[in-house]
Amino acid sequence: MxxxxxxxxxxxxxxxxxxxxxxxxxxxxxxxxxxxxxxxxxxxxxxxxxxxxxxxxxxxxxxxxxxxxxxxxxxxxxxxxxxxxxxxxxxxxxxxxxxxxxxxxxxxxxxxVPTAPRNVLKRIVQLYADKGWKPIVAPEMEFFLVARNIDPNMPVMPPMGRSGRRAAGRQAYSMSAVDEYGKVIDDIYDFAELQGFEIDGILQEGGAGQVEINLAHGDPVKLADEIFFFKRLIREAALRHDCFATFMAKPIEGEPGSAMHIHHSVTDLATGRNIFSDDKGSETDHFLHFIAGMQRHLPAAVALLAPYVNSYRRYVPDFAAPINLEWGRDNRTTGLRIPISGPEARRLENRLAGMDCNPYLGIAASLACGYLGLVEQTKPRPECIGSAYNVETDLPYNLGDALDLLDENMALRDVLGQDFCRYYDAVKRNEYKEFLQVISPWEREHLLLNV
Missing domain, CATH: 3.10.20.70 (Glutamine synthetase, N-terminal domain)
Structure with a gap:
């Protein structure tokens, strides 16, 4: 044996x-x-x-x-x-x-089991394979290191750095800001190496104590597995140094939210070539179809990309949040961005997913939208030139509306699996109902004596 x-x-x-x-x-x-x-x-x-x-x-x-x-x-x-x-x-x-x-x-x-998230993602990958395609993804993970918070009634605070001061916001890409909690980062690196995970890079994001970890591109299921493991790894590294790591979409009032940007490309199974580029290195119809599928079906997929009531606090203007379905080349104001790359690495970045999503379901939902575009062969709206932050959008702004859109989109439900969608809806409706029964400090402060 x-x-x-x-x-x-x-x-x-x-x-x-x-x-x-x-x-x-x-x-x-x-x-x-x-x-x-x-x-x-x-x-x-x-x-x-x-x-x-x-x-x-x-x-x-x-x-x-x-x-x-x-x-x-x-x-x-x-x-x-x-x-x-x-x-x-x-x-x-x-x-x-x-x-x-x-x-x-x-x-x-x-x-x-059709309701198991890993099986949902495998189902989507198989749909691509049935068409002779192989999807490739590269996820980015954003999260906050925060001071220990043992009282849910108290606001979340940035962590104390080695300087004895709390981590400061608006320090994107600052190496000094990362050094403030360098011991946590060191343990993240050490744990990742022992677990055999490849980190493509670590950087300071715009929020106080906000970190981004990039992973190398690869197989969707393998990378979803790694994010699943990474969330636990990062939490354990933080606990060693008397702070918390949180993947909430919006844990700190007045700070940016945490996203899980997903870069997508698709290769031909027979040749290994990127189907988004032709022999001359130009964009193909496949690429435009993929973008169109995102624009058409992402509103219904938001229920999986933004799975909690807190998720929609990310979708506010002026916090570098992608609150639209526009697409553009090297344009970070659009929800769908085409990064700078050579023809072989041509890809689309979906900037809508929050880091609070289940990685299997977030990647599955995003790939499902692109797949439907490839099958439906529709064309996207014209490229957005300039800022897209003020463009009107069809995106839902709360969990209830998002679930309604998922319920109405039969094409997306068929791809994800009808039984899974029924389970998902039951779980999320239950959570939303529980939330609506909680009275917030804002309501007590502004409504108790004024209305």
């Missing part, structure tokens, strides 16, 4: 080399992107080929409540989880020698 550790990536083998592996964490992503699963002794993991979890984990809200099952009775049948050994990676912050392994969820009849 083959030792399962022979099938894991080199970085994971190096991590456990010469040491006794104590524990394996068997995990899947829920709708929110939270790691669910179970941990077990490595010796037990080696003896088993599959594990079980109830399918109801995909009906759990971010608050821990349970949405009603839109597909029938709440009987909670077990799913079968199969380990994807290619995802095995270290958990270097734990006291014991531990590996994490992402699992694929299948039904008891062997079919992919």
């Amino acid at each position: 083959t030792n399962w550790t022979d099938e894991i990536p080199e970085a994971a083998r190096d991590y456990i080399a010469g040491r006794r592996l104590d524990e394996v964490e068997c995990i899947v992503s829920d709708i929110a992107g939270v790691a669910r699963g179970k941990a077990m002794p490595a010796s037990k993991f080696a003896r088993q080929t599959s594990f079980f979890l109830p399918n109801s984990i995909f009906l759990q809200t971010i608050t821990g409540e349970w949405a009603s099952n839109p597909l029938g009775a709440f009987t909670e049948p077990d799913m079968i989880l199969h380990p994807d050994y290619s995802t095995a990676t270290a958990a270097p912050w734990t006291a014991d020698i531990t590996l994490q392994v992402i699992h694929d969820a299948v039904t008891q009849s062997g079919d992919p």
Whole structure:
């Protein structure tokens, strides 16, 4: 019998080399992107080929409540989880020698569970493959390092830097600003290296304590796996230094929000060539169709790219937020930007997704919009020349409206999977209902005695 550790990536083998592996964490992503699963002794993991979890984990809200099952009775049948050994990676912050392994969820009849976020992304990638295409993505991760916040009634504050002063805003690209919390960054680098992840770059963003990490382009599922792991990695690095890392879209009033910009290109499976460029290096109809698909279907996809009530606080003018569906070349005011590149790397950057989205679902939704454009072969609106910040848009500005648009877009629902969309809607409607029952400090301050 083959030792399962022979099938894991080199970085994971190096991590456990010469040491006794104590524990394996068997995990899947829920709708929110939270790691669910179970941990077990490595010796037990080696003896088993599959594990079980109830399918109801995909009906759990971010608050821990349970949405009603839109597909029938709440009987909670077990799913079968199969380990994807290619995802095995270290958990270097734990006291014991531990590996994490992402699992694929299948039904008891062997079919992919349609409500599992990783399966949703795999479904989209397969749709591209069926057309002879391979999507390539390059995500950017923005997040805030903040002071420890143990009272939800208190505002979030920037962290204290090594200078003894709180991190300052409006210091984009400042190396000194990054140095203020250099020990956290050092641990992020160290953890990433032990886990076998390639960081393309780290920089200071515009917010106080806001950091951006860029990842190299590659396979959508692999990169979604890495972001899934990275969120935990970054949180653990921050906790080591008495601060929090948050991926909320808008954690600090008056500061910019955190996005997960996604760069997209598509290659031909047979030739490996970028279908967005022709033999002369010019833009192709495929490229324009892809942009048109984004413009037509992104309003309905926003429910997945901006999945919480807080997400829509990013979509405000004058905070470098892409609040439009315009496209332009090297134009950061447009929601859809064409970065400077050679023909072989021609790509489209979707700047709408928030860092609070589930990476599997955010990438899947964005790719789904582009795929529909390629299939529908429509043309985009004219390129935006100049600032797009004041352009009127069809984007929704709250979660309820976003869910309504997703509910109405049958083409997007068919691509993502109807069962998944029903589950997603049930979870998000439940969360939105819970939020509407909470009275905010703003309401108490301005309405209590004035209306």
